[in-house]
Every structure is written in structure tokens, then in C-alpha cells.
Amino acid sequence: GAVVSQHPSRVICKSGTSVKIECRSLDFQATTMFWYRQFPKQSLMLMATSNEGSKATYEQGVEKDKFLINHASLTLSTLTVTSAHPEDSSFYICSARVNPSTDTQYFGPGTRLTVL
Amino acid sequence: LAKTTQPISMDSYEGQEVNITCSHNNIATNDYITWYQQFPSQGPRFIIQGYKTKVTNEVASLFIPADRKSSTLSLPRVSLSDTAVYYCLVGDWGGSYIPTFGRGTSLIVHP
Numbered sequence: 001g002a003v004v005s006q007h008p009s010r011v012i013c014k015s016g017t018s019v020k021i022e023c024r025s026l027d028f029q030a031t032t033m034f035w036y037r038q039f040p041k042q043s044l045m046l047m048a049t050s051n052e053g054s055k056a057t058y059e060q061g062v063e064k065d066k067f068l069i070n071h072a073s074l075t076l077s078t079l080t081v082t083s084a085h086p087e088d089s090s091f092y093i094c095s096a097r098v099n100p101s102t103d104t105q106y107f108g109p110g111t112r113l114t115v116l
Numbered sequence: 117l118a119k120t121t122q123p124i125s126m127d128s129y130e131g132q133e134v135n136i137t138c139s140h141n142n143i144a145t146n147d148y149i150t151w152y153q154q155f156p157s158q159g160p161r162f163i164i165q166g167y168k169t170k171v172t173n174e175v176a177s178l179f180i181p182a183d184r185k186s187s188t189l190s191l192p193r194v195s196l197s198d199t200a201v202y203y204c205l206v207g208d209w210g211g212s213y214i215p216t217f218g219r220g221t222s223l224i225v226h227p
Contacts, residue, residue, distance in 0.1 A: 002162075004159075006159075034215065036217075043203070043217045043218060043219050043220055044160070044203075044217040045217075046214065046215070046216055046217075049214060091157065093159045093160075094159075095159070095160075095215075104150065104162055104165055105150070105162070105215055106162060107152075107159035107160045107161070107162075108159050109158055109159050110157065110158060110159045112157065
């Protein structure tokens with residue numbers, strides 16, 4: 001149980017285009033999902049917290065107009081990188097909280113974004 | 117927010133037991149301790165979670181002393197496939213905890 005999927009696993013796009021990444025909790029409902037970005041040989045950096053039915057909470061320094069997050073259902077959150085540029089190239093990872101009380105956080109496999 | 121400190125890297129050999137210690141001196145009463153494993157270009161994988169004393173599962177053991185200011189992840193008889201980065205996270209998952217990752221420990225297992 002507690003499987004989180006991401007789609008696509010890898011995407012290459014041209015500079016200026018928008019890219020949508022989906023994060024799904026396959027066998028549980030997730031009221032809260034998190035989006036991270038990870039550069040090579042660095043740790044995961046939290047970008048935003050996504051709560052079902054409400055606006056996402058962005059970490060300081062993360063542009064909310066550039067990284068649009070939608071959490072329309074209890075099993076799906078999407079991250080849209082708008083007007084992507086080469087510096088947005090990174091590994092994007094989502095996670096979902098299984099149990100709001102004791103909790104364990106499960107991660108998706110990640111999406112490798114390359115902007116040409 | 118409890119800050120964690122881990123060794124940046126560790127080396128071991130196949131078949132040995134590996135212990136990775138995480139310091140979290142300002143851990144709060146409601147905080148849990150969770151360890152994750154990450155391979156290159158993959159999302160982190162949950163290993164184990166505990167609150168106090170000892171927790172064991174099929175993959176690892178987690179030792180937490182009475183003062184809870186540190187914790188030790190124990191991997192029995194490691195293999196080459198255990199080469200990965202290991203992260204320790206501390207927080208009150210039931211509250212408004214925002215899970216943040218430190219630098220983690222890069223474990224390299226040698227033949």
C-alpha cells in the first residue's frame with residue numbers, strides 16, 4: 001500500500017513552454033501533498049505544500065505564478081511549470097501524507113525536467 | 117523546528133552492520149523520527165519511523181535513547197544495493213509540520 005505515482009517520469013521541452021506534472025496517490029486519499037525540487041548531488045528542497053480544495057502554500061523564494069499547483073481531488077495534485085527556462089531543469093518529486101495523525105510521508109518516483 | 121545533523125558520508129563493506137546517527141537536540145515532545153533512503157534519480161523511500169526506544173522492521177532498526185536527542189539507524193549486513201543517501205527527518209506529523217530535508221548521509225558499500 002501507500003503508493004504514489006508521478007507522470008511523466010521524464011520530459012524535455014523548449015524554453016518558454018509550460019509543463020504539467022501529475023502526482024497521484026494510488027491506494028489512499030491524501031489531503032496534503034508536497035512538492036520538492038532536487039538539483040544534482042543536493043538535498044530535496046521543499047517548494048510548496050498542497051492541500052486538497054485550497055490554495056497551495058509556497059516556500060519563501062518559490063514563485064507561485066511560475067509553479068502553479070492544483071490539488072483538485074484527494075488523489076491528485078498537479079504542478080505546472082509555466083514559461084519554463086533552462087534554469088528550471090531539475091528533478092521534481094511529490095509526496096503525500098498517509099495518515100494526518102501519526103503520519104508517514106510517501107514519495108513519488110520523481111520527474112526529470114529538461115528545458116532546452 | 118528540530119534541526120538534524122548527520123554525517124555527510126560513510127563507507128562500509130558488504131556484510132557489515134552500518135549505524136548512522138542523527139542528532140536532533142531540540143526535538144519536541146510530539147515529534148516523530150523518520151528515516152528515508154534515496155537512490156539517484158528516484159524519490160525517497162520510507163525506511164522506518166519511531167518515537168522512542170527501539171523500532172524494528174524487515175529492513176532496519178531504529179534506536180532512540182531516552183532523551184530522544186539523537187537516533188541511530190541500523191542496517192544489518194549491508195549489500196552493494198544499500199549504497200544510497202539516507203535522510204533523517206524529525207517533526208510533529210500530526211501538526212503543521214513541514215517536512216524538510218537536511219543534507220543526508222551518503223553511504224557507500226564496497227565489495
